[in-house]
Amino acid sequence: MSESPTPAASASSGAPERDVRAVRAARLESARRELAEATARGEGGRLAHRHYSQRMDAFVQELFAAAGSVTSSVGIFALGGYGRQELCLHSDIDLLVLFAAPLEAGDEKFVHALLTPLWDFGLTVGHHVREIGDGTALDRDNAEFLLALTDARSIVGDATLLDRFMGATDMARVAARALAELRALLEARRARFNDTLYQLEPDLKESPGGLRDLFAAQAIAKLTDPTLLSQSSVGPQALDDAEEFLLRLRAIAHLESKRHQNVLTHELQERAADAMGYPGGSPRERVERLMSDYFRHARAVDRALRWALRTGVTPVGPNLVRWGDGVRFVDNRQAAARPETWLALFQAALDLECTVSDDALTLVRQHAGHFTADQFVPTPATRAALLRFLRPRPGLYARLSEMHEAGLLGQLLPEFKGINCRVVRDFYHKYTVDEHTLLTIRNLERLAEAGPEKGRFARLLSEMESPELLVLALLYHDVGKGIDVDDHSAIGARLVGGVAARLGLGDEDRALVEFLVGQHLRMSFVAFRRDTEDPEIVRQFAQVVGVETRLKMLCVLTWADVGAVSPETLTPWKEELLWRLYVDTYNHLTVAYGDEVIDSTQAAVAEVAASRPPDVTATEIEEFLKGLPRRYLQLFSREAVYSHARRSRQLSPGAIQTWLERKDQEWALTVITRDQPFLFSNFSGVLSLYGMDILRGYAFTKPDGLVVDTFHFSDQERFLALNHEGEAELIRTIEHVVGGRVDVAARLKRREEGALRRRLPRFAPVVHCDNDSSPRYTIVEIVAENALGLLYRMSRAMSESGCEVDLVLISTEGQRAIDVFHLTCGGHKLSRPQHEALTANLQRVLEGPS
């Protein structure tokens, strides 16, 4: 705690104001005279500056005491050069006035009373008034203020406020920003001097090698490693000497020019050489010696700064810095006690594309065994961070290998321990099970690095919404081998339950990872050992896979798994077989699914009915499911099925059930109603009207005319986020449109025209009309660049062509919309002229106005 008086305690003074002012003026003058005399003797260096700064401190303390009371505690801090006690005759007095609480009217009077006398005495004051609450936004504050804060020093008042101010935010982030800004400022300033220190009339402060460069090097050390400059070849003594020399020269420049003048002109050089007692028969000789010393010191400063810039550690997160050999902890003791911070170490190395340093790995190795899996990811945020960490990208294999080698991976994912250095002898595998597992992830990261344009499997990876779940599945795909090699897929799938619970995975995600682990051998078995030209083989495989997202993930998992068996195992021949199975299954799932409908005798129907809630009867469920494609049951959870069955019962013609659900950033609109012309295009039109970006969806029409449509979309224009009544309005509009009370086409027209004008398609749309794959439907596949209202325009064109839109699969992959429509016309497939006309119409719609 500071022992300085509080303003309230010593505000009163009995002396008449004029006398007080005269006394203060005399004190200030005395202080200035002292510095001037030392300067004239050539001794205006560090010591003289310190004395002057201390006398200025006393002056500020006196003003503080007389400034009146404040409503909360307050502290006054010197910043920049004044903070370093290097105040020169005409330097700015940089002050931070820091309050413990938000300022009130009385506080402003106090600030005024404190600063006005300084101005009255002709001092140039740079002041910052803050409250400690502002500290939370410190990382966004003015860069020069952040740098000045590195030299902050308490003068008077509550000295603890500074720690509270700076402790309110993540100082590593503040330091990182300050360093980045410092580098930018340095570059710009040095560029003004053509980046050379050899100036004939150097600016003692601004020139390369001058005082600002010296302070910059010191600031880098303070922000990163206080011992940094002592490790430079320049050495601390040379820097001290340079500082002393430059301060003396600057003091002479201020004294001689009687103002804030830092340029060492030829004239000033002569006076400085005389004041500092340089020998020589002529002024020129003395100046040459002075400038020779100047350049020597400036070179030392320049070299030290370059060293600091080159080798200085960079803060990369709380308690984390980047050092020469990688990312390490700043405070090892703190890190050892906080295992929940360790993932950030590996994440930082991943982000910076560097290694984790040896000493950090040693720390992890020494302490990992002391903690349980939950202690590494104790909060939802740390669990989410672990999943983010697992997203495939260059370096993931190396970081996971480091974690494994340091014993962290087995602690974090205890199921992984069982395959540590596990040897399983067979004809194919060349590596231990753990290394094989990690190599699958290396394959994946290489695929991610290649980018979607580099190949078909890379494109599948790029299309995945949650590739981290694929990595999790790969980590677990062989953990069962630690228990029983023959049954390892099933064992592995069971073990997924543990990690899913620890990481708080949702039911859907857990089921996906279980599926991938449990079925990880199936796709290679079918592709390489079965006749995939037999449609029945493909149908059976499609039935196991169920939906395209799973198919894609299983395909890429298989590719990565086979490729990690040995360098020779994944041949182009095998890749081709795998790809063909993928394409055939994809086509089955997206094109042929319409003909595989649910009948009430199916075991799946009985299972759904058996676990129904009490308010829905088995008959209602059977009736609802009858006639829907089997795919429906793979797309919706049981709860969703019961909800659909409940809402669809006794639905009269014209009635509509509509509801919205939100999951993270995504919304889902479900509509259950009876079919009518333009129904699907009206739904998609309303969503476009409100600027929603439709990401994926499914539309099912039962033979009895019941329609179940679900659209997943993002609230692109934040309509729902910004309007409390937005959800109700959206639903109301849908009901009005379906009821014929609102014409969506008319309302969308202007918006659509705008969107079409802006639209510049990057690739030509594809429309493929297939009349052969299904006995019941004409199937239209469309791949086009995603755009506002695209789905609406396409489906409207279909309805205008007299088609009934019976089934729809909507998906969006990056900028690509991939939609598959199952159409009929009057209950039959389209005739050749009809589908040719439709294709032409769709092409026109997709290509937009010419």
Next chain:
Amino acid sequence: MKLIKSIVRPNKVDDVKSALEKLHISGMTVTEVRGHGKQKGHTAIYRGQEYNVSLLPKMEVEVVVPDSIANDAIKAIIEAARTGEIGDGRVFVIPVHESYRIRTGEREV
């Protein structure tokens, strides 16, 4: 001696191997190959776009057998590899004049 070179569907290799083993023919060379016969591949559609699959993945199984069992071997391969559909593959039979065991330099006639 005859070299019997069979181009078969990938999923039929295990069946062909089993059939040959029943004839006590255990030494064989199996190679992944790609090609097309009369069917000249086919057109596949992925996401609405057609692409031509001209070279189809097949397996090549090579065995060298004494003349005395060549016909049995050919018959066994054909039976094991047949599905009755286009793309079942081919069997080529080539006379072998001599063969040498590399390890010992021994000549077999």
